[in-house]
Amino acid sequence: MHEQPDVIVIGAGPVGQTAALLLARWGIQSLVLDARDARDEIGSRAIVQQRDVIDVWDAVGVGRQIAAEGITWRTARTYYRDWELFSVDFVDQGRSPFPPFVNISQARTETLLDRRIADQSLVDIRWSHRVTAITEHADGVCVTVAGAQEFRARYVMVCGGARSDDLRTMLGLTFDGETFDDQFLICDIRTDLPGWEYERRFYFDPAWNPDRQVLVHPCPGGTYRIDWQVPPDFDLARDMASGALDRRIRAIVGDRPYELVWKSVYRFHSRVVPRMRVGRVLLAGDSAHLVSPFGARGLNSGVLDAENAAWKLAFVLRGWAPESLLDTYHIERHAAALENIEVTTATMRFLVPRTDEDRRRRLDTLTRAAAEPAARAMVDSGRLAESFWYHASPLTTPSNAHPFTGRPERGEFHPPAPGVLVPDAPIDPAATGGAARVRELARRGVTILAATDDVPVAPPGGTADRSTPLVAYRVSDLDTDGGLMATLGMAGGEVWLLRPDAHIAAMLVRPTTGELRPAIERCLARTLDTDPVAMSRHD
8 A cells, every 4th residue: 555545544443444444435545553463352342233333334345244143132131139120122213134233242343344454455454553653734644653654644543442542642632531440340151041142131239249230141152241240359360269250150150061261350431532533633432432331332332433534534535525524523423422421321320329329229219110110211221322313413404393302212213303313224226226225325425315206306427516426316216115205204295315324414395406505515514516406316
């Protein structure tokens, strides 16, 4: 690869890998630098991959394999001592080909992403390249690595993970927040647990871990990931030497044989940088924010950071949008990070109450939850990962007919509204040049879906400025079974504008060209010079 790529990505974990692959999808060269000597291939680490993230990975060619190899689970069960308090079954608002979640080790996910990168000429990964300086210039950024070698690019993405203290310091960023005192023991156990293969189980105060919690996740290959909350002074070596670790495991698996595949102890953090854009540098994933894992919001949120950054960098680098579009990366993804911190911090305070009053309140809630639905709703074992909705983004055109009404109940979906991910559904690939799903189509660029025949579009061939990927389709032309309008939740006469990350940017009713233009301008943070009548539509 040429020594001056378009973007330097610091960190070859799943967030950095995803960013590089998404940039390549837009024709953007990247150089990925990682301080490690080679890939870490041990331990489950981040295991729960959410449907919307699998969808992003499908855009770069690995989503279907990750979904196929992972363990699919649709039910989350929550227990208090010996009683099951409730279970949540996850549904799909649209008709996605992917399950709500799959469990697969981070190591395996990284391997599959590496294979895709190996086939991609626009991505170059360099190991043993520890970054020692990041210096911004008028037209780019210089990244210096140990040994004084320098690399230059127009932009930099920092995806170095939780241990990015040096990188954050180079950028003048603090990492404010808190660290929880209690530790968590994590073990990967290979054994046979009939009936547990497709469910996540969360236990409050079980007899075999009194006054604390245990979380059990099924993983591929007959492996289970078990997380025990343990005291601040827990010592893993001491637990192993005394036989206490074996007793912990036996309390769950019984007398059946098991293999201890991997073990680790963590303290969890809740932290965020004040800015996710520093000039020509964007921060993503754990480099920018840390949350507790109860809710699986770490890796999932990092991948969505990568998608948000990648399409905006690509649009700026290709000349399709002004550099001010990058300001919305911080606006949108910092808000997402703050929401994740709010959600996961509330969970941790329920799991690890810090005052006598909080402990009494939690005990009362758990005691009543088995019989009282109102108390059950107050039990917080982790609200599982959800995509952040950009209803307040400067790129979003509000709709009085479709207001954002806040987060729905666990396992439910918000109806379509500006800022929300568009529901997925099968579409006719013959009408789209190969795209077989709504979200697959949306990720080609800026897309207009029209539930009316009089949307201002022109025959195929033109685009809004003869370069920007902006295209319009009538829903009736995409429908494969007569049910697409209902699946989308789209009303007659509506015209939806979709961003390149498949979020709805605007929902208009029979708009004129003059009404459609501002929504497009807003979506791209720029002013279009040409009428939308030049947009192409495939008939």
